[in-house]
Amino acid sequence: MGLLTGKKALIFGIANNKSIAYGIAKKFKEEGAELAVSYAGEKLESRVVPIAEELGAKLCVPCDVTCDEDIAKAFGIIAKDFGNIDILVHSIAFAPGEALKGRYIDTARDAFKLSMDISAYSLVALCKAAEPIMNEWGSVINMSYYGAEKVVTNYNLMGVAKAALECSTRYLACDLGEKKVRINSISAGPIKTLAASGIGGFKNILAHIEERSPLHQNVTIEDVGDTAAFLASDLSKTITGETLHVDCGYNVVGI
Ligand code: NAP
Numbered sequence: 001m002g003l004l005t006g007k008k009a010l011i012f013g014i015a016n017n018k019s020i021a022y023g024i025a026k027k028f029k030e031e032g033a034e035l036a037v038s039y040a041g042e043k044l045e046s047r048v049v050p051i052a053e054e055l056g057a058k059l060c061v062p063c064d065v066t067c068d069e070d071i072a073k074a075f076g077i078i079a080k081d082f083g084n085i086d087i088l089v090h091s092i093a094f095a096p097g098e099a100l101k102g103r104y105i106d107t108a109r110d111a112f113k114l115s116m117d118i119s120a121y122s123l124v125a126l127c128k129a130a131e132p133i134m135n136e137w138g139s140v141i142n143m144s145y146y147g148a149e150k151v152v153t154n155y156n157l158m159g160v161a162k163a164a165l166e167c168s169t170r171y172l173a174c175d176l177g178e179k180k181v182r183i184n185s186i187s188a189g190p191i192k193t194l195a196a197s198g199i200g201g202f203k204n205i206l207a208h209i210e211e212r213s214p215l216h217q218n219v220t221i222e223d224v225g226d227t228a229a230f231l232a233s234d235l236s237k238t239i240t241g242e243t244l245h246v247d248c249g250y251n252v253v254g255i
Contacts, residue, residue, distance in 0.1 A: 002032030003233040004087070009033045010078060012065070012126065013091030013143075014051055015044065018193050020143055021091035023221025024228040025055050028087070031229050036082045038063045038074055040092075058082055065092060065122035066114075075129040084133045087232040090126055090142040093119040093195055099157040101200035107157050115157050120164035127172050131179065139232045140176065140183035142169060143224075144243060146251055148187070154200035166243050173241030182240035184231050189219040189247035214249035 009028050013021035014037055025035055036059035039048035045062065052060035059082045063074035078085070095115040099107050123142050130140070144166050146152060147159035169185045176183055190196060190205045199205070209218050227246045230236055245251045 002030065003229055003235070004028055005032030007033045007086040007232070008036070008082065008084065009087035009089065009232065010036045010038065010082070010085045010130070011089040011091070012038045012063070013089070014039060014048055015194050016047060017051060018221070019091065020188065020191060020193060020221050020224050021089060022051065023223075023225040024089055024091065024141075025057075025225075027222070027225030027229045028232065029055055031233070033087065033232070034058055034082075036061070036078060036085075040064055065125065066117055068125070071125055071129050075133070079133050084135050085130065086135050086138045088126065088130045088134070088138070088140045089228065089232075090123050090140070092122055093143070093158065093161065095119070095156075095158045095161065095198070097198050100198050101154050101156075104156040104160075111157060112160075115161050116164060119158065119161035120168060123165055123168055124172065127176065127183070131176070131181075134176075134179065134181050136180045137234065137237060138181040139236070140172070140181065141228050141231050142183070142185050144185040144187045145190075146187060146245075146247065148243075149251070152205070158199070169243070170241045177240060182231075182236070184236075184239060184241070185243040186224060186227055186231070187243050187245045187247065187251070188224050189213070189250060191219060191221060191224075193221075209248065209250055212250065212253060213247065214253065217248055219246055219248060 035057040061074045096111045099111040144162045147155035148162035
């Protein structure tokens with residue numbers, strides 16, 4: 001019996017097999033969960049559907065999280081064809097490339113709105129849509145980064161969006177807690193993915209973590225998957241509203 005046997009997980013944010021959401025989905029499958037996955041839109045269908053098949057997902061639905069109608073439509077299909085869920089994974093973020101380099105002070109209003117919408121507000125919207133089909137003792141997991149807490153060169157606007165995401169997690173913990181549903185953020189160390197490739201000087205960040213983190217290495221999508229499985233399981237039943245660092249200890253280091 002796996003840690004997640006008998007549980008149903010809905011996962012947002014698989015773009016390819018390097019995605020953090022892919023590492024999470026793979027681990028969930030190994031631990032016995034039934035999977036449904038959602039992808040950003042029709043242009044990604046040819047890339048995501050084969051991955052969903054490889055993972056044995058029962059359902060694969062398109063959903064652009066900036067669009068309320070898309071969210072309502074996707075959750076209608078999920079409720080009908082997949083049923084109630086125990087786990088919701090939000091592994092979604094976006095900021096325009098020009099907002100991920102140079103001076104934060106130069107951030108444009110449109111870039112700010114779009115990034116906050118996709119990277120932070122979408123968590124609120126997905127929780128609201130999932131609430132009616134979430135089983136008691138359900139678990140919501142989202143993905144954050146250290147740039148929410150401290151200044152990380154070039155992370156800029158995304159750091160501000162992640163701070164909003166982590167704070168939303170605390171407020172959502174109180175709302176969802178009334179229904180005995182939990183929500184936590186995983187603050188993952190840097191990993192080379194599609195989203196990360198947009199961040200200026202990303203290679204230097206990876207090298208810095210290897211040199212300075214207590215464990216002197218970087219994390220993998222498998223490491224994040226392991227922690228996500230713990231947070232999705234009954235082993236973490238009384239943990240909610242937390243930001244859990246999966247970063248080889250980097251966040252505890254000062255001078
Ligand atoms: P990724 O593979 O590029 O995943 C990002 C996902 O967000 C993609 O599936 C992307 O779909 C989706 N997305 C963007 N806009 C969307 C929209 N409007 N509607 C629905 N989905 C949308 O990169 P990743 O690194 O695994 O990122 C996953 C999460 O982990 C993000 O929240 C990221 O900030 C966080 N994180 C990453 C790192 C890291 O170093 N990689 C570290 C800590 C936290 P499209 O491909 O269609 O845009």
